[in-house]
Amino acid sequence: MKSTFLFFLGILISNLALAQSNLNGRILDKADNTPLTNATIILLNQDSILKYHTRANENGNFEFKKINQEDYILIVSYPQFELYSQPVKLNKNTTLENILLSSQANLIEEVVVTGKIPIRIKGDTIEYDAGSFETEKNAKLEDLLRRLPGLTVSGDGAITAHGKSVSKVLIDGEEFFGYDPKIAIRNIRADAVDKVQVYERKSEQAELTGIDDGQRFQTVNVLLKEEARVGIFGNVEGHVGTEELYTANLFAAKFNRTERIGITANTNNMGASSGGREGSLRMNSQITGEPKNTSVGANYENQLFNKKVNVNANYNFNDASNRNERESYNKEIVSADKIQETNSTSNNENANQSHNIRSQFRWRIDSTSNMEVHVNANKSQNTGFSGSKSLMLNNETDSVRDYNSTNSNFGDDLSNEIRINYRKRLNKNGRSINLNLNNEISQSNQESDVFQRTYLYETNRETIVDQNRFTDNNRNNFSTQLQFSDRITQQLHFTLGYNFGYNNNTNKVDAFNNTATGRTLDEQYSQNLINKTSNQSVVANLNYNAEKFNFSLSNRTNYRDQSLNDSYHDIDLDRTFWDNDLNINGNYKISNRKNINASYQNNFDVPSFSQLQPTQPQTSPIFVQEGNPNLKRAVNNSFRLNYNTMSLLKGTSWNINSSIAFKNNPIVNKRTVTDTLTTSTYVNVMGKTSWNASLNTNYGKPIFDRKVQFNIFSGANYTNGFTYTRYSQDGSRDNQGQYELNNTQNASILTGFSFNEQDSKGLDYDFNWRVNANNQRNSLQQDLNYTNLSTGGSAFLKYFLPKQFNITTHINYSIEGPTKLYKESIQQFYTNVELSKKLLKNQSLVASIKAFDIFKTYNTTNRNVSDTQFSESTQLMLTRYVLFGLKWDFNKNLGKKSND
Incomplete structure (x- = not known):
């Protein structure tokens, strides 16, 4: 190393x-x-x-x-x-x-000199000129985004812009293969892009209704060149490898001025289902289990009837299966002097076939009104088998119980949704009405054969559950919203609205015991549930927009009536709740390159019926879930403050993102643990406040005569939460001690740096390193409190050699320090290497050899820590293998001017 x-x-x-x-x-x-x-x-x-x-x-x-x-x-x-x-x-x-x-x-005459400005700030939008950032021939949008200051793209296609995760990628303002945005960034050609815009957008619901819900989503919008809006392009890729591995991908698209058609297909046994990036050196390349995947997708966009109607539709078929084996070791704090340990092994097989349709129709009825219609549908079938064995110990020595389980299941799901939004402008000053209708229907049916055996060492007693279970779940959710908007002044406008929603859900579980005398219904594992909920709310929104300052205030007051009936358990509940949601958001543009944003949100956690229902169907003999009909609302208050600055001349950027959230009277788990079973319910921790806070910052600037982009980042996070627990060795749930309140506190500090140069000449590289310190404290067993360090980094290097040869390597290393429960550190190190050669005159054909985990040093142990539980696990995983591949990029006219 x-x-x-x-x-x-x-x-x-x-x-x-x-x-x-x-x-x-x-x-x-x-x-x-x-x-x-x-x-x-x-x-x-x-x-x-x-x-x-x-x-x-x-x-x-x-x-x-x-x-x-x-x-x-x-x-x-x-x-x-x-x-x-x-x-x-x-x-x-x-x-x-x-x-x-x-x-x-x-000047007597106007003099026009064409010169590109690489980065512009337009209000809240940062716009990059794609032609100012060099990429290699036949590069994709993904490669271009990596070269833009402030943007990073991980190996699995996740995009981060100025410290925030990007949730949506648009092509000319429209979704392209909306069910998987990675298809767009991995297949759209970089030389077809004119501009890349980065901005925060409101939630889809807020954009449709005009009511600000306080949510913001980082968005990337890619504007194509005018000449790139006509043409045919795509790629075909195939790999074969050791361990009988294979993958094949096809992507093809045809663009006209108003029409876009795209298709994608993939088949492989490497665990990825779309995007054509199996075997990428930048991503985690380990193959978990024995997967098989086949997918086919299509996307269609068009503007019809003199551009009055816009159509965007997607179809996706996916057939996926996997077989996996897993070993895990879990420690759990159950009292001030008791730790339960569980050693488990499991194996499972599953298969799923699904058809998914997403479509959107936008109709510009006339100059004052328009309508949007969304129609989505999904149909799927699944089969599976799972088997598990576990041995529980008390304090590392005393055997408590053996538990064996097998489950075979078959099911099918069907759902559809339709959303209609109509907006009408009443005058030129901004007065308008907005009507939104939404209806969603879903149906799920499952059949399972369950066998569960529990052996208790203390009493030498064995319990067996042998059942056939039939589950029918039906949901019908309807909602409608009506809003009226008007302008008070040129900068100030308001919206008033009324919302109504009604949900009718039924869930029936019939569990039949298999006995020598036949099948009998076991009501302890069954339910016949009818859950009805109606919501009525009044909403108000006030917005102020000036040149440098934007402000929004929105409030939603909601009345909820919930009723629940379960004839198997004699449950008949009816509860009402008042709920209020307040959002305040302000944005101040200090200058063209400096911006500050602050927001505040106040709302309530209203208990769901899964939390209120006193008796719920049992799923195994070692765990019982109960509800609490006396639950109260929990109160949430959250604050967010963001600051960012960018110097176009110096190429520097600095972003600070901070947030803090408080939850008063939080709803938490309350567990009773015995050697026989665990019973869990919910309770308010009255008079207590759980909270979390975070602060993240990153700074970037070019160095070494602007050839290298350098970034430094750091962050801190703190969480404070509660759980109730009590333990009794006596199998009886009566006559037990008092509940103990456990206060869990987690604090972590992260810092790191990265630098990269990507100009597609000589050597491209991307190096990053990070150091993290974590501190966990539990009030029940303070001797287990710990502070540990972890560090790690990765290097990506690409050598551009003569005669169109390239060598690429990816090196990853990390180490996680020991804790009080785990005395040994976990180290992770692996190296991937690729040799590729561009063929043909236009370099459109690429041959490659890729070797993964060449030193066979990948550590398959995974460690997780959460609240009072600590676990380590390993599973069936292939890390070392070799792939031989060919990839052909084809392009007819796209991005080419008429005189090219």
């Missing part, structure tokens, strides 16, 4: 030492030869890609030091002056003649 790091560092230093030229000059006012202080000077390469930029000093002088000896385009800009451009050919040291700029007031 040390030699690999030193080699990587040497490559980096030698790569940075290539820049040897200097360029300097002076910027003056043509009218009187006075210096133009802070004039902006930009150097573009011959492909108009930004390479360097700086500002003139108080004397109008500027200088670029140690830059590559290439041919450049120099662009100079200064407010209220002409935009200046000239080609520059560098020698070892180049001094330009004085550059004289004319004031726009003195």
Whole structure:
């Protein structure tokens, strides 16, 4: 590991030492030869890609030091002056003649110079010019996003923008394969992209209804070039490997001005079902279990009837199965002097087939009204088998019980949903009405054969459950919303609304005992549940929008009536709750590059009937779940503060995201633990407050003459929660001691850094390292409180060799320190390597050999800590294998101008 790091560092230093030229000059006012202080000077390469930029000093002088000896385009800009451009050919040291700029007031004719500005800030939106960031030939949108300052893309396709996770990727404002956005970023060509926009959007519900619910989602919107809106493109990829591995992928799309058609297909036995990225070196490449996957998808978008109707529809078929084996070791704090330990083994097999349809229709009825209709449907079938064995011990020595279980099941699910939203503008000043209707119907049927054997060592007693269980679950949920919006002033407007919802859910479980005399219904494991809920709410929203300051205040007052009936258990409940949801959000634009956002939310956790229902059907002889009909609401208060700043000239960015949330009278688990079984219910911790707080920041800037992007990040998180527990060795649930309140506190601090250079020349690399300190405290057994450290990092290197050969390697290392319960550290290290060769004149065919975990050092042990439970587990996993692959990219016209 040390030699690999030193080699990587040497490559980096030698790569940075290539820049040897200097360029300097002076910027003056043509009218009187006075210096133009802070004039902006930009150097573009011959492909108009930004390479360097700086500002003139108080004397109008500027200088670029140690830059590559290439041919450049120099662009100079200064407010209220002409935009200046000239080609520059560098020698070892180049001094330009004085550059004289004319004031726009003195210009007789308009002078237009086309120059690209890599990054712009437009209100709350950060916009990147895709052409200013170089990518290799046939690169995908995923590769382009990795090159944009402030954006990162993980190996599995997860995008982070300015410290926040991106939840949605749009293509020209529309979802493309909405059921899996990774399909878009892994198949849209980078050379077809014009702009990339990053912004926060409200929730879909808030956008439809106009009522701000306080939720914000980081969004990436990709704008295609005009010429890229017509063409055919796609790729075909296949791999075969050791251990009889295989994967094959197809993606094809046809774009017209208003119509987009896309298809995708995949089959493999490596565990991934879509996106065509099985075997990627950037992702966790371990194959868990023995998976098989086949999927087919299609996407259709079009604008019909003179662009009055917009259609966006997706279909996806998926057939997935897996077989896995697992071993686990669990420790649980059950009292101040008792720890239960469980050693378990399990094996399971499952298979699922599903058909999924998502469609959206937008109809512009006339200039004042429009309608949206969403129709979604899903149909699936599943089969499975699971078997498990476990042995429980008290305090590492005393055997408590053996538990064996097998379960075979078959089921099918069917659901459909329709949503209609109609909006009508009543006048030119913003007065409007909005009507929203939503209806969702679902049906699920399951059949299972269950066998469970429990042996108790203390009493030498054996209990057997041998049952056939039949489950029918039906849901019908309807809701409607009506809102009226109007403008008080040009900046201030309001919305008033009324919502009504009705849910009718039935869940019937018939569990029949298999006995020598036949089958009998066991009501302890059965239920015949009818759950009806009606909601009525009044909503109000006030928004203020000015040039620099935006403010929104929304409030929802809700009345809920819940009724529940279970004829098997003689349950007849009817409860009513008042609920109020208040959201305040403010955004202040300090300057074009600085922004601060603050929000506050107050709402309630209203108990569900799964928490209220006193008696619930038992699922195993060692666990009983009960409800508490006397539960009260829990009160939530949360605050969020975000600050971000970006310097377009320096290429720096700094983001701070902070939040704190309090929950008064929280609803928590309350467990009674005996050697026979565990009984769990819910209770309010009256007079107590659980809370969590987090603070995260990241700072990025280019270094080494702007060739390397450097980022440093840090964060802190704290949670404080409660649980109730009591323990008795006596199997009886009566005459037991008092409940003990356990207060769990977790605190963690994280810091790390990363640097990368990706210009598709010589060497691309991406290196990151992190250090994390974690502290956990339990009030019940304070001798188990601990502080441990973990650290780790990864390096991704891609060497661009002659004759279109590339070598890529991914190295990952981490170590997690010991705790009071686990005395040994867990180390993780693995290395993946790929050799690839681009073929054909247009480099559209790529042959590759990929080797994963080449030293066979991957550690399959996984450790988890949560509240009062500590567990380690291993499972069936393939880590070392080799893949041989071919990938062909095809492209007809897409992204090509007519004269190309």
